[in-house]
Amino acid sequence: xxxxxxxxxxxxxxxxxxxxxxxxxxxxxxxxxxxxxxxxxxxxxxxxxxxxxxxxxxxxxxxxxxxxxxxxxx
Numbered sequence: 363x364x365x366x367x368x369x370x371x372x373x374x375x376x377x378x379x380x381x382x383x384x385x386x387x388x389x390x391x392x393x394x395x396x397x398x399x400x401x402x403x404x405x406x407x408x409x410x411x412x413x414x415x416x417x418x419x420x421x422x423x424x425x426x427x428x429x430x431x432x433x434x435x436x
Contacts, residue, residue: 363387363423367394370430385421392417394427406432 368380377398385394391408395401395417408415409428421427 363389363421365389365394365421365424366426367398368426368428369398370428371433372431373398373400373429389421390417391415391419391421391427394421395429398429400429404431406430 363386364382364384366380366382367378369377383394391410392402395405402417405417407428407430408417408419409430410419410421410425
């Protein structure tokens with residue numbers, strides 16, 4: 363099944379901005395993070411269909427996953 367992955371800020375370095383991927387049914391957000399070598403502790407926010415999701419969320423065909431890193435500053 364095809365999904366779209368959108369990376370933001372520092373997660374784009376050495377990767378991509380937007381990519382379509384063919385993944386197996388039952389693939390979770392955590393599976394995508396692992397395939398991109400992104401540790402869950404580095405993630406600030408995950409969105410699917412404009413809503414916050416957890417890493418155990420199972421992705422559906424045609425969905426877009428947006429991955430944002432933690433934001434620091436002051």
